Amino acid sequence: MPTTTALHPLFAARVAGIDIGQPVSAADAAWLRDALDRWSVLVFAAPSITDDSQVAFSETFGTLETTRAGANGAGGKLIVLTNIGSNGQIAPPTDKQVLNNKANQIWHHDSSFKATPARASLLSAREIPQAGGDTEFASTRAAWQAMDPARRQRVQDRMAVHDFGWSRARVDPALMTAAERDAHPPVRRATVVAENPYGPALYLGAHARSIDGIPEAEGRVLIDGLNDFAGSGDFVYRHHWTAGDLVLWDNRAVMHRATPFASGAERRHMVRTTVECPPTVR
Template identity: 65%
Template sequence: MVEITPLTPVFAARVTGLDIGRGVDAATMATLKDALDRHSVLVFPGQAIDDAAQVAFSEGFGPLERTRPGAPGAGSPVIILSNVGPDGGIEAPTAKQVLNNKANRLWHHDSSFKQLPARASLLSAREIPSAGGDTEFASMRAAFAALDPAEQAALKGRVAIHDFGWSRARVDAALVSEDERRQHPPVRQAMVLEENPYGPALYLGAHARSIEGMEEEAARILIDRLMAHATQPAFTYAHRWQRHDLVMWDNRAVLHRATPFATATERRHMVRTCVAGSAPTLAVAA
């Protein structure tokens, strides 16, 4: 029997009594979909699955994104988040996938730089370091609910520009090629999403460069203030990975980031799948 246990008073829950590798029936899947809407982050411990099982489970929530060109796993439903190279050894600090892992230490929503951002992400821990390499989450629903009602009203309907090339270049100039900039031009996203039955959420993250209708300096001040508000401890949950954990989160309700670990000496190998969004964010903005 599936049991869902909240992990914090605000969001995130542990799901037990389920063997994902053996498949999930329709009634259980409906329960999990509601739990994802309600809790935003679901932790499934002890799921020793392979890529095929992860893809099959993920598809129960909807069609999957294909990994973007230039990333490990490009063109497939999986993306490899790892510091382990093709030869099985630990990659150099200058390797692109190690730099990508560094970029993942910034608070972000997966795929917010796409016209149709991801609905949800699922991350499976295949190898983990002895310390660090945690994943932190911030509830953008709780953050929005805590704002003054006047500011909530002022933010609804506003549009932010999300820019993949800009955000990657802030981490390291070598992290984004001109071809990648062309493949992912800046996109418009709603700053407040109202699609979730349990309440509206802020939508910002590392890719949010500017705000339409605002001077650049004022926009950066507002974005930075909202990000600081959203990521304060009262609205966050830190997941300390155990091998074979599978963690799923609602990309349209939470931010997330990885924490540092000893990348030059410790191995970390994770596999992610992303459930595609069903509508652009502006289609569901106020």
């Protein structure tokens, strides 16, 4: 029987009793889905993980995204997050993947900008630096529960515009091509996700450009303030990676961000699979 050990007072747990390299039974799959709803972030030891075993395990949770054009792994089920170039050497700071890694250091929900957003993400550590390169997770469900009622009222029952081209341009105007921007036009998402049985969660992050019904400048202040509130210490679990870790998280209940490391001197190679939201929870 799988077990969990809490990693934070509010959310995040380490799972034991699941072999990532083996097919998951129906009973264990149901247990995992409930654990994901309950804990939002689940950590597994998977020292022998491969691309194939990660894909197979990820499909326990639903249909996987096809990696977007312009990303490392485009057209497949895996997205590679790395500072290692095709020649096997550390890529220069101007490399597009290195710039994408920089963009990932801002609080965000994966794929909130897509027509079909992400339900869950699974990230495995294949190579890690000696220092830094951790991943932080912020419980937007715990933040929503702790939020002042007057602040809640400002965003409850509203829609936010999530704009990938806009958010990437804030990092570097050349980070996306015109074709990539056209492939991901702005979408509207509810500012609060209410489907989870363990309670609603704030849903904004880096891709949220504006909020319907609020002037854009005022909305920017509100979004930034809410992201900062949710990303404050009380609601944050910081994962220190070990090679072979696999972390699964619920994009509908947490934001996440990478932390810096000496990317010009040390190697970091991570592989992500992303589970689409089913139609009933978009």
